[in-house]
Structure formats: structure tokens, C-alpha cells
Amino acid sequence: MPESAAQTASERASVDAQSNEENAIEKSGIARVIPCKELDKFACFRWISLAVDDFKKAKLISFTYGLVFTLLPLIIYSLVYATEWHLVIAPAMVCFMLIGPFLAAGLYDVAWQFEKKQKPSLRHSLKAMSRNAVNEWGFGLFLMILMIFWLRVASLIHALYPEYLEFTFANAWPFLALGTIVGAGFTVLVFFISAFTQPILLERKVDLATAVLTSMNAVWRNRLPMFIWACVIMFSVFLGFVTFFAAFLVIMPLLGYASWHAYIATIETKRERTYE
Numbered sequence: 565m566p567e568s569a570a571q572t573a574s575e576r577a578s579v580d581a582q583s584n585e586e587n588a589i590e591k592s593g594i595a596r597v598i599p600c601k602e603l604d605k606f607a608c609f610r611w612i613s614l615a616v617d618d619f620k621k622a623k624l625i626s627f628t629y630g631l632v633f634t635l636l637p638l639i640i641y642s643l644v645y646a647t648e649w650h651l652v653i654a655p656a657m658v659c660f661m662l663i664g665p666f667l668a669a670g671l672y673d674v675a676w677q678f679e680k681k682q683k684p685s686l687r688h689s690l691k692a693m694s695r696n697a698v699n700e701w702g703f704g705l706f707l708m709i710l711m712i713f714w715l716r717v718a719s720l721i722h723a724l725y726p727e728y729l730e731f732t733f734a735n736a737w738p739f740l741a742l743g744t745i746v747g748a749g750f751t752v753l754v755f756f757i758s759a760f761t762q763p764i765l766l767e768r769k770v771d772l773a774t775a776v777l778t779s780m781n782a783v784w785r786n787r788l789p790m791f792i793w794a795c796v797i798m799f800s801v802f803l804g805f806v807t808f809f810a811a812f813l814v815i816m817p818l819l820g821y822a823s824w825h826a827y828i829a830t831i832e833t834k835r836e837r838t839y840e
Contacts, residue, residue: 589781595773598764599832600782607829608793608822615821618675619814625686626817629671633816636667637809669700671820672763672827679828696765699772703761706772707754714750718743755794756780763827782830793826 590597619626670689677684694700721743760779764770783790800819804812 589777589784595771595777597781598768598770598774598778600778600785600830601832603786603789603830605789605792607789608796608826611793611822611825611829612796612818614825615675615818618678618821619817621678622674622684625674625684625689626671626821627813628686629668629689629820630813630815630817633667634809634812637804637812641809668816668820668823669762669766671817672766672824675821675824676767692766696769699770699775700762700765702772703758703765703775707758710750710754714747717746721746752794755790755797756783759783759790759823760827760831763824764831767827778831786830 669692670686673689673692674684677688721739724739757776757779760782761772761775764775764778765772768775797819800815804810804815
């Protein structure tokens with residue numbers, strides 16, 4: 565009995581510790597945190613399936629946004645290639661990933677219109693950022709600050725590269741590796757912050773702090789499902805790169821729609837959801 569009681573106490577202590585860890589963001593006191601649901605670990609594939617349906621029902625709008633997401637990295641790459649500043653290619657692509665969630669607001673609006681059984685339009689989706697303008701543009705500014713900070717860090721890494729060395733993989737790989745590690749850290753941070761922030765601001769009249777903390781809390785509470793979702797996103801972006809951005813024409817709209825369905829499935833709401 566004493567041994568059993570000790571084991572029970574140990575289990576309770578473990579559960580309490582886990583509970584405190586999971587609720588650290590909720591108990592921060594910075595802002596209100598909207599409750600989230602517990603996801604199935606492979607939930608992201610359901611979101612992708614729903615995204616494919618949205619794409620099929622709004623092909624013209626989807627391809628329009630896909631074209632924008634294709635041209636942006638292509639322009640960045642072209643400018644970098646023209647200046648022959650090769651070490652900036654990776655940081656520039658990370659910048660694209662940083663501002664991507666903000667630019668995807670129009671895609672979220674399209675998926676939202678389908679959810680409400682309404683016909684989406686390009687004009688309606690372009691107005692999406694004006695519904696909660698102050699906080700949505702504040703979020704865009706926040707991402708921009710992160711982007712500028714990342715560029716500053718990247719420039720410092722670039723400054724470490726000796727000018728007298730010829731640019732070869734053998735000479736550059738330590739700097740490329742360091743840049744990749746730091747860039748990955750920034751990407752993880754942005755994923756926590758932005759996974760659900762923009763959809764929350766699009767649908768709800770809440771402040772930026774509430775949206776950001778809710779996003780971070782939802783990702784933290786669903787670490788495995790969100791890790792798998794992040795891997796899907798990274799693999800999709802990789803496909804876009806290896807096809808010289810051509811695949812972004814389809815991939816980016818799909819990721820936008822899927823992100824909306826991820827929000828629908830994850831964040832608690834008083835409205836009845838039909839995506840479970």
C-alpha cells in the first residue's frame with residue numbers, strides 16, 4: 565500500500581507538472597488565450613483534403629494568388645542573382661516565408677466564404693485585411709520587424725565570410741550551415757506565432773496579443789500534430805524551390821486553404837463546426 569500510494573502521488577505530480585507546462589502560456593497574464601482542441605496527429609491531411617476541394621471550387625482566385633506567391637520569390641531570386649550576392653539567397657527566401665502568413669489572408673477569406681456557404685470573390689478576399697485592420701497591420705509590422713532582424717543577423721553572418729576567398733561550396737558551407745541553423749530557429753518562432761494568428765484576426769475582433777498567444781498555445785498543446793503539419797509545409801516549400809517556384813502556383817493556395825481549416829479544427833468557438 566505505501567508503495568502504491570507513493571506511485572500514485574508520483575503520477576499525480578507528473579500530471580501536475582505536465583499541466584503547468586502546457587498552461588504556462590495561458591497563465592502568462594499578458595492577454596486572453598482562446599481555448600483550443602486536441603488534434604489527431606495526422607489531422608493535417610484532412611485539412612489538405614478540404615483545401616483541394618476549395619481550390620477546385622475557386623480555381624481562378626486560387627491561381628491568381630498562386631501567381632503572386634510564385635512571382636514574389638522569383639523576383640527576389642532575380643534581384644539577388646543580378647547583384648551576384650549569393651549568400652543572401654537563403655535569407656531572402658526566409659523573408660518570403662516570414663511574410664507569407666500575412667499575405668495569405670485573402671486565401672483564408674476564400675475558405676471562410678465557402679464555410680459560410682457563400683460564393684467567394686477576389687475583391688472580397690482583398691478586403692480581408694481591413695476587417696481588423698489595426699491588429700492585422702500590426703501583425704504585418706511585427707513580421708516585418710522579425711524579417712529585418714533576421715536580415716541583420718544574416719548580414720552579420722555574411723560579414724564573417726572572408727572577401728579574399730572564392731565562392732565555392734567548400735569555402736562557404738560553414739557560413740551556409742550557420743545561416744541555415746539560425747534561419748530554422750527564426751522559422752520555428754514564426755510558425756508558433758503565425759500558425760493561427762492571421763485566421764483569428766480575420767474572423768474575430770480580438771487584439772494582436774490575444775491572437776498571438778492563442779496561436780502559440782495551440783501549437784504547444786498540439787506539438788506532434790503541428791510538427792507533422794510544419795513538416796508538410798516545409799516539404800511543400802522545398803518542392804516549390806526545386807521547381808524554381810513554379811509549384812507555388814498550386815502549393816501556396818493549398819497551404820492557405822489548409823491553414824484556414826487547421827484553424828477551424830483547432831481553435832474553440834461558440835459556432836458549430838462541421839469539419840471534425
